[in-house]
Amino acid sequence: MLAVLKKEFKSYFSSPIGYIFIGIFLAMCSVFFYLDVVAYGNTNFEYMFYSVTTILTFIVPVLTMRMFAEERKSGTEQILFTSPRSITAIVFGKFFAATLVLLVAELFTLIYFAILMYFGEPHIQTALATLGGFLLLSMAYISFGMFASSITENQIVAGILTAGVFVFLWFMPNFNSDLFGFSPINVFASEFPSGLISPEAVTLLVSFSILFIILTILVLQRRKSVK
Amino acid sequence: MIEIKNVTKKYGDFVAVNNISFQVKDREIVGFLGPNGAGKTTTMNMITGFIEPTKGEIIINGNDISKKPKKAKREIGYMPENVPLYLDLTPREFVRYMAELKYVPRKERKKEVERVLEEIGLLEVQNKLIRNLSRGYKQRVSMAGAIVGNPDVLILDEPTVGLDPKQITEIRNLIKSLGKNHTVILSSHILSEVSQICEKVVIINKGKIVAIDTPQKLENATKDDNSVIVTVEDKDNNMKKIKENIKEVKEIEHIVDNEDGTKQYRVVAESDIDIRRKLFEELPKNNITIFELKKSETTLEDAFLRLIDKDVNIQEDNEKIKKEKKKKGKGGKK
Structure with a gap:
């Protein structure tokens, strides 16, 4: 797993994708930091994350769309899947590489927290809960993006499918409020930024990730016998 | 392994x-x-x-x-x-x-x-x-x-x-x-x-x-016949008669006319007989000059093509047999 993780993480930064992802993420964070925190003159670091989560909808696909689609299109999956590494190890390697890129981006937001520390006394536990929840939400999203990338050889299709499903999950509770508890982004927003960590929320986000990691593994294993 | x-x-x-x-x-x-x-x-x-x-x-x-x-x-x-x-x-x-x-x-x-x-x-x-x-x-x-x-x-x-x-x-x-x-x-x-x-x-x-x-x-294994390639100058067109003069020759096949006026033939002989000596002796008697005389060799290329051809023919034959069987079956029912 480590071999794949290392190579994938490096390749995010040997292509523009890693820089574009972190750049856009931080640019948007700055905007929301100003609009949601500075403009109101408060020291609530977590407020900006209500808005920041929404941009995950559009930037996670950038990170995940090439994961398997590109390998399939260029044929390099032949090298990867004939190496003595299991499909599970390859999938986890790629998943954690993307997660690591996101984590790097997320750690940069600590700068905003430092700014708030300088001017006031932000609540550290709430900030940590928010960052933790945000990571879980991102992992759930990455797992779905990875799954979408494994079912097509066209990166664009994978990207649009991923963003489309995220938009749907976001507005799903508007159609039927019973579905609120199944919408990762809404579950995140209703709990973590207020410093709450409920087992239900964690379970939803973690099981969402696990579900799509398993589905990705199944898709790739099945393609071996259909291909 | x-x-x-x-x-x-x-x-x-x-x-x-x-x-x-x-x-x-x-x-x-x-x-x-x-x-x-x-x-x-x-x-x-x-x-x-x-x-x-x-x-x-x-x-x-x-x-x-x-x-x-x-x-x-x-x-x-x-x-x-x-x-x-x-x-x-x-x-x-x-x-x-x-x-x-x-x-x-x-x-x-x-x-x-x-x-x-x-x-x-x-x-x-x-x-x-x-x-x-x-x-x-x-x-x-x-x-x-x-x-x-x-x-x-x-x-x-x-x-x-x-x-x-x-x-x-x-x-x-x-x-x-x-x-x-x-x-x-x-x-x-x-x-x-x-x-x-x-x-x-x-x-x-x-x-x-x-x-x-x-x-x-x-x-x-795929060398099917015992044949010799000859390039000759044959002004009187006597090559066709050779088959009658040498009894071991099964067939003479014209391959190509060369630019310099010479002609190339494939001479197929009865199996296990080296026909080269006979040709060398007999052709000049018929006013044919030999420019080149060589045993034709099958290359792997020929072997390959022949094997694949054989395979296709067998398959086609099988299909024909199947179709005929079907026809017969239908006819029988009528």
Whole structure:
């Protein structure tokens, strides 16, 4: 797993994708930091994350769309899947590489927290809960993006499918409020930024990730016998 | 040793590979021959565990590729068709990544990468992006990825396609030298290549094995007649009469008129008789001057075409028989 993780993480930064992802993420964070925190003159670091989560909808696909689609299109999956590494190890390697890129981006937001520390006394536990929840939400999203990338050889299709499903999950509770508890982004927003960590929320986000990691593994294993 | 036992691969109703079995012994170089679409790549993909056979077993050095994929794959170095590579890596990075994937221990990794880069001749481009390399170098990078970690078995899918003649000779020599301490399966549709490098040839057509043998034996086995090619100057057109003068001659076939006025004929004789002496004595008597006289030799090329033709004919015959049976069956009912 480590071999794949290392190579994938490096390749995010040997292509523009890693820089574009972190750049856009931080640019948007700055905007929301100003609009949601500075403009109101408060020291609530977590407020900006209500808005920041929404941009995950559009930037996670950038990170995940090439994961398997590109390998399939260029044929390099032949090298990867004939190496003595299991499909599970390859999938986890790629998943954690993307997660690591996101984590790097997320750690940069600590700068905003430092700014708030300088001017006031932000609540550290709430900030940590928010960052933790945000990571879980991102992992759930990455797992779905990875799954979408494994079912097509066209990166664009994978990207649009991923963003489309995220938009749907976001507005799903508007159609039927019973579905609120199944919408990762809404579950995140209703709990973590207020410093709450409920087992239900964690379970939803973690099981969402696990579900799509398993589905990705199944898709790739099945393609071996259909291909 | 590679054992392939009754392997079949189906895509829906289409049978890509139909119940093939063969063995490759240790330190043997086997050529896998067949026209395009014969099932070569499908078979290689199954041997390397990239795709799963519908039926049958593939055993690499005692490990079943479907049941113990990790162990079996550690024994294999694969160079896929069309040399897929990570274009945004350099050859050095690529080989290092492959070494890592193949569990080359961290301590030995650097040395191993160095050895492979040197052996394949990649040192001068080791730090360029693979994207910017020429086809020949890309081919070598792919080969380097296959041999790193020194796997026992090498599977090379059309390793010389798209190379210039000098590169082809280099790669061939490389494969020959690798064959000294590796088991190699190599696919190709270039026959001269296979007869030069391989000790054994497996000919496959439409998913079925048509022949397995050494190149020489295949050439001999398909040598159907005892014929001689003569180039002559024959002003009086006496060549046709020769058949009557020499009783051992079965047939004389005109092949081509050369620009210098000479003509080329194929003379077929009764089997087991060397007709050359007779021709040499008889032709001048008929006012025919011999410019060239040689035994016609079947090349592997002929063997290959003949085997595949035979296979197609048999299949067509079978289909005819089936159709006729059906007709008869229908007629009977009426």
